[in-house]
Amino acid sequence: MTFFRTLLAAAALVAGSAASASSETALQLTIKDHRFEPASINARAGEPIAITVKNLDATPEEFESKALKVEKVVAGNGEITVRLRPLKPGRYAFAGEYHEDTAKGELIVE
């Protein structure tokens, strides 16, 4: 437990400095009825991106994107921030792993 706390403290320092140094493009996503809204989001190439994913459903979801290398749980009525490295132009698909049939979306980078 001490190890974990030390790790968190160290990480907080790093995280703090990283956050203040970068100018992130902030994007918003919501999950409702196991669907992303909006299902398509846009960002500029070559800039770091931070996507806030807000889950309005009572059930948890896992935000997953192979293309973006992200795998992150969003609790029911919870919220997460997904940080992305600067991307090349292209279309990057993402999905909610727990409801893959409906929870689909893409990030278009231009």
Next chain:
Amino acid sequence: MLGALIIVFREVIEAGLVIGIVLAVTRGAQGARPFIFGGVAAGALGAGVVAAFADALSQAVAGRGQELFNAGVLAVAVAMLAWHNIWMARHGRELASELAAVGRAAAAGEKSFLALAVVVALAVLREGSEVALFLYGILASGESGSALLLGGLGGLALGAAVSALTYFGLVTIPARHLFAVTTVMITLLAAGLAAQCAGFLQQAWIVTALSESLWDTSAVLPDSSILGRVLHTLIGYTDQPTGLQVIVYLATLAGIAIATRLASPPPRAPKTAQAPAE
């Protein structure tokens, strides 16, 4: 129902393989089983706790809590696996020899069992929390819950089958070679986990260097497929690894291999007790 089964199965494959390998590693070692199954139980309990606090965890450390938690868990698992291999290189021969099987070695082996129990617990903890969340989601939604739940439980059962298959597959290897085989497997497993750990640090933007994909084989063998998932655990296969992940993977392989070699006693060490009249 099938969807739920596949989702849960995909999540538990890794833990299933790890449990199978660890059971094979400790085969015949006295007193190892309670440690291993204790590890599974502790991991499952921890998974429930992590799932219950999932939201708090993701809010922690400026939204990086989940990644740091995963990275931390993986780092500890890698350390435990490395330590186990080094320990076995030093003491494995005594353990294997019948002389030592009389209990002295079992007592000495407890430390090593504990390391493996931690590895098992962490594997169950990490994957299990996602399964717990998924199953909780099914229960909470109430819509056609029972069929989905059945699928989920089926996925868990399949995961247990993977453990059994891995174990029984490995123990068909003659005992003399089993040690060599599991040493290699544990080294590869550790390297794969270390690469995953690096991936989480990159996902959290804590490490930003070398974050481009080195290659993309997702069209041939995607991570999300069952085979991809199995290889992901066994040899650390990833369809789009970053440069850093590949470097960390190779460094871990080399590090454990070198440390194990240094730790093993010189070959043909004089053994007074074992020199019968010639």
